[in-house]
Amino acid sequence: MKIVVWQTAFLGDLILTTPLFRSIKNLFPESKLTVITKPFGKDVLKNNPNIDKLIIYDKKKSSNLQLIKTLRSEKFDIAVSPHRSHRASYSLFLSGIPFRIGFDRAGFSFLYTKTVPHRFDGTHEIDRNLSLLKVFKEYDESKIHRFPEIFLDKEEDGYYTKLGLKSKNYILIAPGSKWKTKRWTVRGFSDLIDTLLKKGEKVVVFGGKEDTDFAQEIIRGKMGVINIVGKTSLRESFSLVKHAKALISNDSAPVHMAVSFNTPVVDIYGPTITDFGFYPYRNGVVVEVKGLKCRPCGLHGHNRCPTGTFECMEKISAEMVINALYRIT
Numbered sequence: 082m083k084i085v086v087w088q089t090a091f092l093g094d095l096i097l098t099t100p101l102f103r104s105i106k107n108l109f110p111e112s113k114l115t116v117i118t119k120p121f122g123k124d125v126l127k128n129n130p131n132i133d134k135l136i137i138y139d140k141k142k143s144s145n146l147q148l149i150k151t152l153r154s155e156k157f158d159i160a161v162s163p164h165r166s167h168r169a170s171y172s173l174f175l176s177g178i179p180f181r182i183g184f185d186r187a188g189f190s191f192l193y194t195k196t197v198p199h200r201f202d203g204t205h206e207i208d209r210n211l212s213l214l215k216v217f218k219e220y221d222e223s224k225i226h227r228f229p230e231i232f233l234d235k236e237e238d239g240y241y242t243k244l245g246l247k248s249k250n251y252i253l254i255a256p257g258s259k260w261k262t263k264r265w266t267v268r269g270f271s272d273l274i275d276t277l278l279k280k281g282e283k284v285v286v287f288g289g290k291e292d293t294d295f296a297q298e299i300i301r302g303k304m305g306v307i308n309i310v311g312k313t314s315l316r317e318s319f320s321l322v323k324h325a326k327a328l329i330s331n332d333s334a335p336v337h338m339a340v341s342f343n344t345p346v347v348d349i350y351g352p353t354i355t356d357f358g359f360y361p362y363r364n365g366v367v368v369e370v371k372g373l374k375c376r377p378c379g380l381h382g383h384n385r386c387p388t389g390t391f392e393c394m395e396k397i398s399a400e401m402v403i404n405a406l407y408r409i410t
Contacts, residue, residue, distance in 0.1 A: 082112040083155065085178070087162040087169045089118060089138055091259075093334035093359065095125050096341060097206045098163055099229045102131040104211060105161070107224035115155065117148075124315040128232035145172060152176035162187065163210040165199065182213050201380075206358045228362065229341040231319050240320035244285070244307060251283040252406070253325035255335035256299055257292030257310075260382035262352045263331050265394050270299040272399035273329070278305055286310055287321055327410045329402060336361055345409040347402055351393040352382040366405045370396045 084105060088098045095118060105114055115134040116126060126132055138148055145168065153176050160178040162169045167188030173181050174192040183190060184199035195216045199209060207227055214220055241248070254274070258264045277284050283305075286296050290311035300306045313321065322328055322335060323342040330336050331349050339346035340362045348361050350369035354377045360367050370376075370393055378387050 082109055082159065083115070083157045084109065084112050084159045084161065085115045085117060085136075085152065085155070085157045085173075087117045087160065087164050087173060088122075089140070089166070089169070090164050091334065092121055092125065093337045094164075094206070095119075095122055096229045096231065096334065096337040097359075098210055099126075099129065099131075099231070099341070100207050100226045101161070101163065101210045101213070102129065103226040103230065104214060104224065106131045107226065108214065108217065108219050108221065115157070117152075121315060125231065127316070128234060129230065130232070140168070148172060149175050152178070161213050162193075163213060182216055184209075184213075201357050203356045204358050205360070205362055207362055209358060228343075229337055231338065231341045233316070233319055233323070237316050238320055238323065240313075240317045241324045244309070244321075246283070246285070246307075246321075246324070248324040249326045251285050251307075251325055252277055253321055253328045254284065254286045255288055255328065255330040255333065256286065256296055257288040258331045258333045258382070260352075261384045262378070262382040262386055262391065262394070263333060264295065265331055265349045265351065265397060266391075267295070267298045269394070269397060269399055269402070271301075271303075273402050274300065274303060274306060276399055276403055278303070282326075283307070285321065285325070287313060287318060327406055329406065332359060336365065340365065345406075347405045347409070349394075349397060349402065351391075351397075352376060352378045352386075353380070364409065366409055368397055368401050368405050369393075 088095050113133045116132050117136045120139050149172050157178045160173040160181040162183040165184050165187035170189035170192045181193045182195045183193040185196040186199040190196050197212050256270050285307040288310045293311045296310040322338040325344050327345040328339040329347045332353050336348045343364050346361050346365040348367045350367050375388050
């Protein structure tokens with residue numbers, strides 16, 4: 082049996098789909114599992130024993146028609162799509178795959194042979210994804226795996242030591258986000274780091290190259306902070322997250338990296354809410370300001386606050402984050 086899973090959403094979404102891969106293999110141990118993913122998927126899914134093949138799809142560079150031709154040539158028996166895009170729906174349909182499972186709120190959901198309810202009602206994204214498997218008569222709850230997984234080899238695992246760090250002896254901070262309103266304030270992060278340093282904690286700040294300027298604002302004038310923003314690969318970042326004493330992050334992909342390694346995580350929520358289902362699945366705590374009528378202002382947030390007040394982040398203090406941190410460490 083040949084099964085293909087389509088997940089070309091964001092980094093965090095792919096990490097949260099990894100329990101689906103293991104669960105499929107548990108239910109269908111003789112199956113061959115292929116995953117359609119973006120280029121970064123090669124780093125996320127490297128060494129994953131549940132995946133037999135990757136199909137890398139970059140919609141900015143790749144032809145959708147060529148992808149459909151590739152899928153047709155593979156002659157898959159089953160397609161499962163946790164991704165709710167129109168593109169996923171019609172591409173899988175045109176690929177001639179006889180049994181196609183997706184969500185009822187996906188674009189062009191009528192092109193699936195079976196659909197499953199998708200709701201933003203507090204159900205975690207992991208559990209939503211796994212609900213796609215309930216359409217199979219082979220479904221067995223005891224074979225369902227619910228924690229995300231990232232697999233590092235020995236050399237990758239030890240990357241953190243190259244920075245002179247010791248395992249579980251540093252606080253890792255990820256201040257960035259693709260959407261600006263999902264980033265906590267410069268003052269908040271700055272005060273947080275000052276407090277951590279006063280408490281004798283070793284502080285490491287990491288992120289992508291796009292986070293460089295924001296990180297510089299946060300750590301300006303501070304001594305003793307290890308700033309590696311924009312200087313690590315994705316696999317190296319995984320090592321840092323795995324061996325951190327705890328991670329402090331906005332509502333973004335690093336949260337789900339931490340959950341993969343069971344690293345304690347403080348998740349700072351601004352414009353988004355936990356009902357969307359992307360909160361830490363285990364060993365984490367959410368810091369948020371409840372009772373604001375403007376929350377949520379969107380599924381992903383915005384680049385500018387729609388009300389101009391940015392209350393959801395401005396009202397989160399360093400003390401709130403510190404208290405949350407020491408509740409889980």
